[in-house]
Amino acid sequence: MESFRSNIRVFLAFFAPSFGWLVLFFVAPLVIIFLYSFGENVSLTEVETTWTWRNYSRILEPEIATLFWRSLALSGMSTIVCLVIGYPIALVIATARGAWKPWLLLAIILPFWTNLLIRTYALLNILGNRGRVNSGLEWLWERGYAALDAIGLNATAIMGEDFEPIIFLGRWSGVIIGLVYVHLPFTVLPIYAALERLDRSYLEASLDLGASQWRTFRSVLIPMTMAGLVTAAIITFIPMLGSYLTPALLGRGQVDMIANVIERQFKGANDWPFGAAMSLFLLYVTFIILAIQAFASMRRRGADG
Amino acid sequence: MAEPIISIRNVSKYFGDFTALEDITIDIRPGEIFALLGPSGCGKSTLLRCIAGFETPSTGDILIDGKDMTEVPPNKRPVNMVFQSYAVFPHMSVEQNVAYGLKMDGMSKSEIAPKVAEALEQVKLGQFAKRMPDQLSGGQRQRVALARALVKRPRVLLLDEPLSALDAKLRDAMRLELVKLQQEVGVSFVMVTHDQSEALAMADRIAVMKDGRLRQLADPVTLYERPADAFVADFIGRVNLFDVTGRAPFTAKSLGALELPPGAEVPPVGDLVLAIRPEYIHLHPDTSGPIPAKLGDVGFQGDISVVEVTLSDGRAILVQVEHDETPALLALPLGAPVSISLDLTRASVLPVSDA
Numbered sequence: 001m002e003s004f005r006s007n008i009r010v011f012l013a014f015f016a017p018s019f020g021w022l023v024l025f026f027v028a029p030l031v032i033i034f035l036y037s038f039g040e041n042v043s044l045t046e047v048e049t050t051w052t053w054r055n056y057s058r059i060l061e062p063e064i065a066t067l068f069w070r071s072l073a074l075s076g077m078s079t080i081v082c083l084v085i086g087y088p089i090a091l092v093i094a095t096a097r098g099a100w101k102p103w104l105l106l107a108i109i110l111p112f113w114t115n116l117l118i119r120t121y122a123l124l125n126i127l128g129n130r131g132r133v134n135s136g137l138e139w140l141w142e143r144g145y146a147a148l149d150a151i152g153l154n155a156t157a158i159m160g161e162d163f164e165p166i167i168f169l170g171r172w173s174g175v176i177i178g179l180v181y182v183h184l185p186f187t188v189l190p191i192y193a194a195l196e197r198l199d200r201s202y203l204e205a206s207l208d209l210g211a212s213q214w215r216t217f218r219s220v221l222i223p224m225t226m227a228g229l230v231t232a233a234i235i236t237f238i239p240m241l242g243s244y245l246t247p248a249l250l251g252r253g254q255v256d257m258i259a260n261v262i263e264r265q266f267k268g269a270n271d272w273p274f275g276a277a278m279s280l281f282l283l284y285v286t287f288i289i290l291a292i293q294a295f296a297s298m299r300r301r302g303a304d305g
Numbered sequence: 306m307a308e309p310i311i312s313i314r315n316v317s318k319y320f321g322d323f324t325a326l327e328d329i330t331i332d333i334r335p336g337e338i339f340a341l342l343g344p345s346g347c348g349k350s351t352l353l354r355c356i357a358g359f360e361t362p363s364t365g366d367i368l369i370d371g372k373d374m375t376e377v378p379p380n381k382r383p384v385n386m387v388f389q390s391y392a393v394f395p396h397m398s399v400e401q402n403v404a405y406g407l408k409m410d411g412m413s414k415s416e417i418a419p420k421v422a423e424a425l426e427q428v429k430l431g432q433f434a435k436r437m438p439d440q441l442s443g444g445q446r447q448r449v450a451l452a453r454a455l456v457k458r459p460r461v462l463l464l465d466e467p468l469s470a471l472d473a474k475l476r477d478a479m480r481l482e483l484v485k486l487q488q489e490v491g492v493s494f495v496m497v498t499h500d501q502s503e504a505l506a507m508a509d510r511i512a513v514m515k516d517g518r519l520r521q522l523a524d525p526v527t528l529y530e531r532p533a534d535a536f537v538a539d540f541i542g543r544v545n546l547f548d549v550t551g552r553a554p555f556t557a558k559s560l561g562a563l564e565l566p567p568g569a570e571v572p573p574v575g576d577l578v579l580a581i582r583p584e585y586i587h588l589h590p591d592t593s594g595p596i597p598a599k600l601g602d603v604g605f606q607g608d609i610s611v612v613e614v615t616l617s618d619g620r621a622i623l624v625q626v627e628h629d630e631t632p633a634l635l636a637l638p639l640g641a642p643v644s645i646s647l648d649l650t651r652a653s654v655l656p657v658s659d660a
Contacts, residue, residue, distance in 0.1 A: 204359055205392035205450075207379045209406035209457065219405075223396045 036276035047272050055277035064261070064278070068285075071257040074172065074247075075240035078179035079187075082236050083229065085180065086187035093188070094195035105192070108185050116182065120249045123178055127168040127250070134165040170252035178246040183239060187232045194228020227297070234293055238286055258282055308371070310335050310460055310493050311356060311384075316365035318351055318517075325351045326362070327517045333461065338487055338494045340508035342501060344540070348517040349497045353463050356495065357386050370460060380409070385454035386463040389470065391446045393438045399425070399449050400434040406457045424456035427489070444475050455490055462487075464496040468503060480506055501541050505529070513537050535655050538580040543611070545586070545622040547579045549654065555579065559616040560596060566650045576657040583625035585651035588612060590633045594644030603634050610634070614643060 037055055039047040058064060093104045111119060126132045141163040148155040168174035202224060206216040222229070244259035251257070258278060265275030309332035318326040326348045333339050341349035354360040356367060358379030367374045369383060385406070394402050403424055407417045425431050428448035438446055447467070454462055467483065468476045484507055487494050498504050504511045505525045512522045513536075521533035532538035535546055547557040554562040557579055565571070587594070601613035601621060610631045612624045624645060626634060637643070 199390055199392065201388045201390050201392040202394065204357075204379070205386070205388055205394075206405070207359075208357060208386045209453065210380045210409035211405070212380060212409075215409065220394060224394075226396075 033276045033279055036273050037280050039273040039276075041271065041273065044270070055273045056281070058274060059278060059281050067256065067258060067261055068281075070255075071241055072285075074175055074179065074255070074257060075237050075243075077172075078176050078183065078240055079233055079237045081176065081180045082184055082187040083191075083233060086184055086232065087191055087229075089184075090188050090191035090195055093192050108188050111181075112185065116245055119182070120178065120245055123181065124169065124249060127174055127177065129165045129167060129169070131168075133168075137166065138163045169250055170254040172255055174250040175247050175255045175257075178250040179240050179243060182243075182246055183236045186239070187236045190232040190235065191225065191228050194225040194231075198224055230293060230297070234289065238289065241286065242282060308335075309333055310370060311495070312366075312368040312371075313352070313356070314366045314368070316352070316355060316362040316367060318348070318355065318360060319363045324517050326355070329365070329514075329517075329519050331512055331519065331522060333493055333495055334510075335493055336491055337509040338484065338496065338507055340504035340511045341495065341497045341514060342504040342508075342511050342540075343499065343514035345499055346516075347514040349499075349514050350465060352514075353386075353465055353495065353497045356461075357384060357463055358382050383460040384463055385457050385459040386465065387447070387450045387454050387467055389465040389467075391443075391450040391470075393441075393446050393449045393453070395438050397438075398434070399430060399436050399438070399441070402438070402449050403453045403456050406453060410457070420456055424452040427455070427486070428452045444471055444479065447471070447479070451486070455486075455492070459492060461493045461495055464494060466498060467496055468498070468500070476503075483507065505541070513540060515540075531653065532580065532655065535578045535580060535657050538653070538655060543583050543623055543625075544580050545583065547581075549577050549579050555654065559618040559620045560647070563647075563649060563652075565652070565654065569654065571654045572656045577654050578657055579652055580655050581647055581649075581652040583611060583623040585648040586622070586624045587646045587648070588614065588624045588626055588630070588634070589644045589646070590630075590637065592642050592644050594646045596645045596647070598643050598645050600634065600637055600639060600641045600643050602639075603631065605631060605635070614645060 035049045036047055038051045038053075039049040040052060040054075042048045059068070089108070093101060093108070096104055124131070128134070141159065145155045145159055148158060168177065198221075202220055203216055206220045207213070211219065241257075242259050243257055244263065247255055247257040248260055248263075251260075253260075259282075262275045262278050262282075265271045265278065269275075311331075311333035313329055313331040313333075316326055316329045317324070329348075329352060341352055343349045351360055355362050356369075356374075358374065358377065361375070374382060394405070397405065400421055403421045404417050407420060412420075422431070422434070425434055428451050430445065430448050430452065433441065433445065438449065441449065447470070464483075468479055471479055480503065483494070496504075496507070505528075508525060510522065510524050511528055513520045513528065515536055521528060521537045523531075523533075528537065528541050532541060532544075538544045539546060547560060549555040549557045549563070554564055555577070556562050560579075563579065571577070596616070598614040598616050601615055603626075604611040604613070608628055610626045610628070612626050612634060613621050614624055615621050634643075
């Protein structure tokens with residue numbers, strides 16, 4: 001197996017296909033986008049690279065800056081929700097009996113086997129104004145109304161004339177629910193891996209020393225799985241930031257994220273240079289986040305050793 | 306005899322169909338080192354975890370200071386444990402590890418600091434207070450675990466295989482040090498071990514367990530001199546076991562008729578074995594002894610040698626030989642005719658253990 005190090009032809013045989021693939025389908029498009037981002041529309045179909053910074057400076061205009069902040073805020077809030085929901089799920093799986101574990105993990109991974117578009121339409125069906133959630137609530141509302149009426153109270157005064165559906169679609173709540181739903185497996189799996197690696201005796205030692213269950217969770221379990229939590233947060237947050245389908249369908253054009261606006265530049269607005277600049281800006285934001293994380297973990301390791 | 310600190314009363318523990326502990330009754334006395342000894346899977350760790358509160362007995366009670374512990378969670382029990390893996394929190398400094406338990410008791414910082422310093426001094430880790438655990442050796446981490454548990458002033462300190470993770474040389478030094486530490490703090494130690502020499506060297510009393518049952522509870526000398534059954538005899542030290550038949554006199558296949566000294570205790574029924582330790586067999590370098598044998602390997606150990614000899618029926622047994630007699634044996638070729646004689650006053654007739 002070591003021969004590829006010494007024999008250049010063996011090395012090339014292994015290396016060339018993947019290298020060629022990456023150059024052709026990753027590096028080349030990226031370079032084209034990079035050139036576009038410094039270009040201007042010269043006609044309806046032609047873009048000329050003029051090395052203008054105008055496309056990038058437009059990102060700082062309030063309308064677009066707001067869009068970036070909104071994307072960051074939506075992704076950030078959804079990531080926090082994912083961590084809060086995902087940690088207990090991971091804990092349950094990690095502490096489940098051996099025979100149960102593969103099935104529970106399967107249940108986490110199962111949604112990946114269904115097309116995202118279909119799952120998102122299913123969410124529309126659930127979250128719509130006449131969707132499953134609201135019809136369930138309406139059913140409860142009607143029962144409550146009838147019950148109040150029956151005991152002689154003025155139901156209309158207490159509960160209003162009509163059932164008011166909770167509006168999810170076209171609002172932040174709908175988009176956050178969608179983002180959390182789609183990305184939760186990315187949160188659960190790294191946390192599960194961290195919990196699985198953790199020696200149970202640390203938790204027992206904490207209890208043995210007089211700590212309550214809650215205190216053990218806070219002072220031992222969370223700090224000792226922090227690396228897994230950070231990984232989970234990052235690999236949940238980054239794909240969320242570039243989400244397209246979820247805000248497009250659940251946001252109804254009223255809760256756009258970056259990807260939706262980028263798509264519009266390439267299609268409706270026919271402003272490829274600006275779309276390219278926004279795409280690359282999103283990439284830079286991602287790099288910065290990863291760099292901060294790498295720097296933080298380096299410093300953490302530096303402090304330990 | 307003082308009141309026991311821990312009373313284990315008729316404790317059984319089942320995991321599904323598996324019986325981990327069966328009807329164990331043990332009293333732990335104040336100020337003693339008590340060893341739970343047995344091969345792996347004998348239930349000794351389960352029993353320790355029942356005392357700590359990590360497992361609940363299926364039946365029976367555990368009392369600490371006379372109080373029933375059945376409903377008491379581990380964080381409310383007046384015992385502390387040193388884990389086999391030490392479980393020193395890697396994200397806290399040595400000092401913070403030792404302070405952790407005191408903080409949980411709601412002590413103020415000014416109360417905690419001197420106690421932590423004293424505990425670290427006791428285990429000779431004073432200058433390591435600010436270190437992180439990954440900057441310590443295995444032995445030092447164990448001391449942190451000890452200090453962390455002892456600083457809580459537990460009624461009993463539980464130790465799960467305390468020496469198994471250390472290398473051989475450190476292990477011997479740590480045996481003595483643990484005993485000294487115990488004498489210093491005066492707290493009862495209950496330790497789990499699979500190493501009989503460790504138990505014999507350290508413990509005041511030893512409970513030998515097998516398959517979830519208590520086989521014998523005694524001090525080390527009694528355990529060695531008067532084992533209760535063939536399993537205990539075999540597990541503690543070296544021993545030769547011979548199946549015997551008949552009664553007064555017994556006969557063993559390779560030894561012939563055996564005249565036991567008058568007054569020897571003999572179990573009334575069941576399959577029996579004769580147990581005799583290598584040091585109570587005398588090896589003659591010629592054929593002058595009563596039982597003929599062939600010389601096998603001479604295991605020279607310095608002060609003594611452990612020699613394997615083969616009896617007439619091909620059965621190999623161990624004989625212990627003093628240093629002075631060893632050269633004569635080493636001069637003989639392998640398979641040379643020799644002979645042995647047994648000191649039957651030091652032999653015992655025991656029930657076969659798996660009865």
